[in-house]
Amino acid sequence: MTGTLARADVVSAASPKRRRRAPGWLAVVPLLAFIAVAFGVPALAMLNGAFTVKDQATGATSYSTANMTASLDGAYLTALAGSVKLSAVCAFLGALLGLPLAQAVVSSRSRALREAVLTASGVLANFGGVPLAFAFVATLGNAGVLTRRLGLGEKGWNLYSFGGLVLVYLYFLIPLMVLTITPALEGLRTQWREAARNNGATGVQYWRHVALPVLAPSLLGGLVLLFGSAFAAYATAAAMVGSSVPLVTLQIADAISGNVLVGQENVALALSLDMVLVAGAVMAVYLPLQRRSARWLDA
Structure with missing residues (x-):
């Protein structure tokens, strides 16, 4: 029992x-x-x-690398290179302008200002597409309000160009950088600045030898995140510049709709696979950097 x-x-x-x-x-x-x-x-x-190729005469399908080869040749390669160039420029400028803005927010003693800027950044970081393109066209387009009032057209300004597209993309990439880098800036210890000051370091030396090395993983992670956001953007560029600026997302839309050649849907899928590979490479860089920066924030 x-x-x-x-x-x-x-x-x-x-x-x-x-x-x-x-x-x-x-x-x-x-x-x-x-x-x-x-x-x-x-x-x-x-x-x-x-990897599927369709014979237009017989309708038979077979597996081949012809679509991938076509996606890396001619106008398609130019569009892919254009997207990479645009994304790299936008990421660099977004990080360069977003970092001092985020530092100003973090160092501000006004809690209301800090919350207002972060809230606005959260809204603007997700504001894109056709509404954003329309806002810039109405403001800085050929017949925009500021273009006519400031005489920008006579000075050579053209919104529907590579530089104009960079300006539009920065509208939502800078707030995204602010949201990304702010937690890392808040993780900088006050004791580090005081220790550097007690050892005779200037503000520039503190940022060069202490703050920036600590922030490097977060900065690089922010660069990668901005690159991916600009690389995947479609609606804003499609509504504003059309085909005047070669971008891979616009080439995919043209291939699917048959605006270039009929029966290019699989080439569009090959272009999409190219984008996935680029995005995968971006994430392979971003995730280790994010984990490394998290160690400092959790310390």
């Missing part, structure tokens, strides 16, 4: 552990299923279409 009770106690003591483990595993299943459906199925369809 005593042995039976002892075994019952052991079973009752072990069963709660088994009951706690099962719900923890089952809770992940819906997330994995959602990822598989929302991301896995489109990715497989894109991968299959990128």
Whole structure:
């Protein structure tokens, strides 16, 4: 009788552990299923279409690298290079202008100002597409309010160019940089500045030898994030510049709609795969930098 009770106690003591483990595993299943459906199925369809070639005469399909080869040649390669160039320029300028703005917000003693700037940055970082393009066209376009009032047209200003597109992209990339780098700036310890000052370091020396090395992973991570955001943007450029600035997203839209050649849908999928590969390379750089910067913030 005593042995039976002892075994019952052991079973009752072990069963709660088994009951706690099962719900923890089952809770992940819906997330994995959602990822598989929302991301896995489109990715497989894109991968299959990128390597599928259709004979226009017979309608027969076969697997080949012809679409990938075409996506890296001629106008398609020019568009891919244009997107990379635009994204790199926008990321560099966004980081260069966003860092001092974020530092001014962090060092401000006004809590209301800080909250207002961060709230506005959160809104502006997600403001894009056709409304943003229309706002700039109405303001700085050929017949825009400021263009006519300041005589910018006579001075050579052209919104529908590479430089104009950079200006528009900076409208939402600078606020994004502010949101990205602010937590890292808040992680800078006051003791570090005081220790540098006590050892005779100037403000420039503090930033050069202490602050910037600590912020380097976050800065590089912000650069990568801005690059990815500019690289994937489509609606703003499509509504504002059309085909005057070669971009890979615009080439994908033209290939799908048949504006260039009929039957180029699979080339569009190959271009999309090129974008995925570039985005994957970007994320491969961003994630280690994000983990490294998190160590300083958690310290």
